[in-house]
Amino acid sequence: MELYEKNAWELSEMLKSKEISSAELTRSVFDRIKSVEDKVDAYLTLNEENAIETASEIDKKRLAGDQLSDLAGIPVGIKDNISTKGLRTTCASKMLENYVPPFNATVMDKMTNAGAVITGKLNMDEFAMGSSTENSYFKPTRNPFDTERIPGGSSGGSAASVAACEAVVSLGSDTGGSIRQPASYCGVVGLKPTYGSVSRYGLVAFASSLDQIGPLGRCVKDVAMVQSVIAGHDGMDATSAYREYPDYAAALNADIDGLRIGLPKEYFGEGIDPFVKQSVLNAVKEMEKQGAVVKEISLPSTDYALSSYYIISSAEASSNLARYDGVRYGFRAENYDGLVDMYERTRSEGFGDEVKRRIMLGTFVLSSGFYDAYYKKAKLLQRRILGEFTSQFRDVDVIATPTVPTTAFKIGENTDDPLKMYATDICTVTVNIAGLPAISVPCAYDEKGLPAGLQLIGNKFTEQTLLNAAYAYECISGGFRKPEL
Amino acid sequence: MVKGYEVVIGLEVHAELNTDSKIYCSCKNQFGLEVNSQVCPICMGMPGTLPTLNKKVVDYAIRMGHALNCSINRVCKQDRKNYFYPDLPKAYQISQAEVPLCENGYVDILVDGEERRIGVTRIHIEEDAGKLLHSDKFDGVSLVDLNRCGVPLIEIVSEPDMRSSKEAHVYLETLKSILQYLGICDCKMQEGSIRCDVNVSVHKPGEPMGTRSEMKNVNSFSAAVRGIDYEVERQISVLEAGGTIVQETRRWDDVKGISTSMRSKEDAQDYRYFPEPDLLTIVVEQERVDELKATIPELPNIKILRYVKEFGLNIKDATFIAESVELAGFFDACMAKGRFGAKCYTTWILGELVKFMNETGKTLADTKLTPENLTDLAEVIENKTISNAGGKKVFAVILNEDKPVAEIIKEQGLAQVSDDSVLEKIADEVLAANEKSVNDYKGGKTNALGYLVGQCMKASKGKANPGKMKEIILKKIGE
Numbered sequence: 001m002e003l004y005e006k007n008a009w010e011l012s013e014m015l016k017s018k019e020i021s022s023a024e025l026t027r028s029v030f031d032r033i034k035s036v037e038d039k040v041d042a043y044l045t046l047n048e049e050n051a052i053e054t055a056s057e058i059d060k061k062r063l064a065g066d067q068l069s070d071l072a073g074i075p076v077g078i079k080d081n082i083s084t085k086g087l088r089t090t091c092a093s094k095m096l097e098n099y100v101p102p103f104n105a106t107v108m109d110k111m112t113n114a115g116a117v118i119t120g121k122l123n124m125d126e127f128a129m130g131s132s133t134e135n136s137y138f139k140p141t142r143n144p145f146d147t148e149r150i151p152g153g154s155s156g157g158s159a160a161s162v163a164a165c166e167a168v169v170s171l172g173s174d175t176g177g178s179i180r181q182p183a184s185y186c187g188v189v190g191l192k193p194t195y196g197s198v199s200r201y202g203l204v205a206f207a208s209s210l211d212q213i214g215p216l217g218r219c220v221k222d223v224a225m226v227q228s229v230i231a232g233h234d235g236m237d238a239t240s241a242y243r244e245y246p247d248y249a250a251a252l253n254a255d256i257d258g259l260r261i262g263l264p265k266e267y268f269g270e271g272i273d274p275f276v277k278q279s280v281l282n283a284v285k286e287m288e289k290q291g292a293v294v295k296e297i298s299l300p301s302t303d304y305a306l307s308s309y310y311i312i313s314s315a316e317a318s319s320n321l322a323r324y325d326g327v328r329y330g331f332r333a334e335n336y337d338g339l340v341d342m343y344e345r346t347r348s349e350g351f352g353d354e355v356k357r358r359i360m361l362g363t364f365v366l367s368s369g370f371y372d373a374y375y376k377k378a379k380l381l382q383r384r385i386l387g388e389f390t391s392q393f394r395d396v397d398v399i400a401t402p403t404v405p406t407t408a409f410k411i412g413e414n415t416d417d418p419l420k421m422y423a424t425d426i427c428t429v430t431v432n433i434a435g436l437p438a439i440s441v442p443c444a445y446d447e448k449g450l451p452a453g454l455q456l457i458g459n460k461f462t463e464q465t466l467l468n469a470a471y472a473y474e475c476i477s478g479g480f481r482k483p484e485l
Numbered sequence: 486m487v488k489g490y491e492v493v494i495g496l497e498v499h500a501e502l503n504t505d506s507k508i509y510c511s512c513k514n515q516f517g518l519e520v521n522s523q524v525c526p527i528c529m530g531m532p533g534t535l536p537t538l539n540k541k542v543v544d545y546a547i548r549m550g551h552a553l554n555c556s557i558n559r560v561c562k563q564d565r566k567n568y569f570y571p572d573l574p575k576a577y578q579i580s581q582a583e584v585p586l587c588e589n590g591y592v593d594i595l596v597d598g599e600e601r602r603i604g605v606t607r608i609h610i611e612e613d614a615g616k617l618l619h620s621d622k623f624d625g626v627s628l629v630d631l632n633r634c635g636v637p638l639i640e641i642v643s644e645p646d647m648r649s650s651k652e653a654h655v656y657l658e659t660l661k662s663i664l665q666y667l668g669i670c671d672c673k674m675q676e677g678s679i680r681c682d683v684n685v686s687v688h689k690p691g692e693p694m695g696t697r698s699e700m701k702n703v704n705s706f707s708a709a710v711r712g713i714d715y716e717v718e719r720q721i722s723v724l725e726a727g728g729t730i731v732q733e734t735r736r737w738d739d740v741k742g743i744s745t746s747m748r749s750k751e752d753a754q755d756y757r758y759f760p761e762p763d764l765l766t767i768v769v770e771q772e773r774v775d776e777l778k779a780t781i782p783e784l785p786n787i788k789i790l791r792y793v794k795e796f797g798l799n800i801k802d803a804t805f806i807a808e809s810v811e812l813a814g815f816f817d818a819c820m821a822k823g824r825f826g827a828k829c830y831t832t833w834i835l836g837e838l839v840k841f842m843n844e845t846g847k848t849l850a851d852t853k854l855t856p857e858n859l860t861d862l863a864e865v866i867e868n869k870t871i872s873n874a875g876g877k878k879v880f881a882v883i884l885n886e887d888k889p890v891a892e893i894i895k896e897q898g899l900a901q902v903s904d905d906s907v908l909e910k911i912a913d914e915v916l917a918a919n920e921k922s923v924n925d926y927k928g929g930k931t932n933a934l935g936y937l938v939g940q941c942m943k944a945s946k947g948k949a950n951p952g953k954m955k956e957i958i959l960k961k962i963g964e
Contacts, residue, residue: 082533083532083533089532089533091532101526101531101532102531103526103534105533200533200535201535203533204532205532205533205763207762208762235537236535236537237535238535238536238537238538238763238764238765239535239763239765315759316759318757319565319567319576319577319757322567322576323530323574323575323576325569325576327571328529328574328629339571366567366757367755367757368755368757371757371759
């Protein structure tokens with residue numbers, strides 16, 4: 001087995017015992033990138049030179065006997081909407097094609113302090129708006145299980161790079177499913193943490209009240225390792241929750257005897273592919289055999305979640321993306337006549353169609369005369385959806401659903417039908433609306449060999465419960481299967 | 486009333502708070518530093534940055550709320566006001582829309598001796614924008630200075646309760662002195678630390694309110710007066726000519742002395758306010774609200790009224806003393822001694838003290854003057870231990886030296902002679918030597934008396950009690 005194929009926790013032990021060096025491991029990952037990247041197109045920017053340098057420094061520190069974190073020396077890919085000081089951060093947009101942040105996101109400071117080796121910046125849907133990574137200004141990323149298909153999105157690069165072993169683990173961001181959905185399509189594990197548990201400082205905002213950074217990996221333990229590093233209160237983010245965060249990896253436990261699992265009937269109805277539905281039910285049955293107690297539940301407002309999500313996220317996006325006006329940084333149209341024309345041309349030429357669609361939608365729902373009918377109502381629904389979840393969590397510990405209604409679709413298949421594209425988020429958006437944590441773990445492969453994901457949703461700040469449940473299931477299912485590339 | 490029209494004025498005042506750092510980042514909040522030197526990724530609105538609220542701003546705004554008798558909304562949100570302009574890096578201003586931190590207050594002002602109560606609709610917190618720099622030197626390009634981005638502001642919105650430009654002026658001056666009393670704003674007009682927008686309408690008495698226009702770019706209180714007077718005249722002449730007033734935003738040009746239309750109601754921007762998702766709801770404990778209330782001193786507008794009503798000061802003197810935190814504090818402490826009337830102290834404060842301060846540029850705190858030594862001084866003048874002239878000499882000393890009044894009198898030999906036998910002896914000598922004047926007086930030339938008293942004073946080397954001296958002379962020559 002090549003080094004690049006191994007899981008982070010195994011590599012961590014090998015590094016600790018000095019069986020391998022980080023430089024060796026990092027070179028192995030970059031060799032892998034060189035051999036498969038032209039098929040996958042996961043990266044927008046490679047950071048090879050710096051990565052090798054960091055790896056060597058970590059090796060030196062280790063030889064000197066320094067106390068290092070579990071993540072020290074592990075190659076990690078970063079979604080391109082997380083600010084990396086001195087390293088181009090494009091959000092896969094023409095608007096920020098040459099933007100180099102002068103500061104690090106809080107998670108990047110944490111990753112760097114933990115000794116993570118940054119392989120590069122990963123492709124995504126422009127400004128994280130999309131479900132297939134086809135909305136990248138630069139290129140679509142391909143699903144390593146079938147390169148004719150999409151890897152999901154918006155963190156398509158984060159999921160595909162991990163699945164293709166072009167990174168050991170990665171960071172993505174999840175506003176409506178953007179970590180879990182590509183994790184499901186690419187057969188990897190993705191955790192969307194509780195809103196407020198990971199600092200958003202330096203994450204280029206899409207929808208501030210929904211965005212959350214989280215880890216992707218080839219196994220639950222790797223994801224837990226990264227989450228242990230990035231979770232924590234941050235004074236730079238007012239919405240960051242002040243509390244103690246455990247070492248999730250150290251506390252990982254596969255005992256699910258007595259775990260109460262809820263199956264919400266609304267997540268298994270119309271639009272859910274029968275194969276996916278059956279796979280999720282089978283997975284839950286396996287967990288039941290290990291002692292879990294399964295119960296059917298109802299979350300009646302689920303039907304309204306998607307429209308609430310698109311109203312709230314687009315409203316916030318229309319404001320968050322207004323700063324890209326060509327005045328101070330980023331793209332500016334070449335020819336213009338006066339200030340307003342400069343704004344119009346810059347934004348017309350600098351943003352892609354999907355981004356413009358959401359900005360228009362968001363601008364509309366916030367407009368005077370429409371605010372009450374759309375935004376205010378969506379916020380009311382948000383409260384109701386959270387209330388329904390909260391009351392269910394009195395009776396169950398986790399809620400199990402499909403992550404996505406289907407397995408990965410073909411590149412170009414849904415690009416002309418935004419509504420069909422939006423519908424792929426149906427099982428994931430409620431989690432963001434309610435600010436809850438959720439994890440996607442691979443649970444089956446269809447007849448084409450494409451992975452499907454099991455989503456486990458927990459109450460706020462119950463990441464440990466989710467990780468334990470996912471870990472238990474992974475122990476049964478065998479976990480990640482490496483795609484042929 | 487102007488030309489048979491009732492004038493209605495409402496004001497929106499923006500005051501920059503003088504906190505150490507900006508409202509949403511730790512950049513220094515200071516005016517006049519090098520262009521774009523007081524900036525960071527947050528106040529420059531770089532992608533991915535987030536605001537965190539400076540709690541001092543909330544405290545300052547609540548104190549102003551208390552000063553203007555507002556109710557404090559202990560739970561309130563911050564909202565985004567969305568619009569594009571190159572001086573606004575995020576393309577939205579964080580402000581407060583629906584629920585302001587403070588609302589439903591009032592301020593009492595004194596206009597031409599008459600007390601007027603002006604309603605305060607609301608006070609909310611928000612961030613300032615940057616500044617555009619236009620110059621021929623820039624080759625047709627405009628530059629932007631972002632130092633002011635994120636400077637904390639409070640916006641104080643009045644009810645349309647003012648009826649003349651003079652009332653508006655007094656209201657503005659009153660707000661300014663209150664801000665200074667609270668020490669929360671530098672109130673430097675030339676630096677733009679207080680700015681105002683003016684809303685004006687006119688109507689015939691008994692008729693409903695007229696359509697208002699809003700005027701921006703009013704950069705001083707006197708400009709506000711000129712702008713209001715211009716706008717009132719303009720609206721009346723439009724109405725008199727049979728026209729109608731349209732709701733619009735106008736721009737005041739103080740150099741030309743005219744306002745011009747910026748945009749009509751139809752073109753009004755839709756700011757698409759919505760709750761700022763990057764910030765938590767502001768929650769202030771009742772205890773904190775009360776604590777802050779306890780820090781509010783008696784405010785100048787209240788002091789003026791009290792000085793006039795209780796102490797009989799004229800408005801000019803009352804205003805002069807009340808508007809200075811220092812002088813008012815000193816005056817109040819003097820009055821608290823209950824020994825002398827206001828006139829006694831205001832004479833010293835507005836006379837010798839202000840003269841000294843103006844001449845030396847010193848403040849009251851720089852002197853050794855205290856309510857105690859000033860009262861001691863008044864005491865020795867009243868009981869005729871020293872003369873008024875001697876009093877001025879003592880005052881000059883107690884400004885600079887921490888020395889008891891009695892000791893100064895002794896050192897300088899300023900004590901007046903009131904002993905009858907001594908004074909009679911002087912009188913006898915002087916009268917004997919000035920027989921002609923005595924006769925003049927007896928012959929009806931009453932001004933000879935002054936000469937005789939003067940001679941006695943001279944003979945006593947100025948120490949004789951002039952009143953008593955005069956009495957004795959009168960007694961002797963009147964016999």
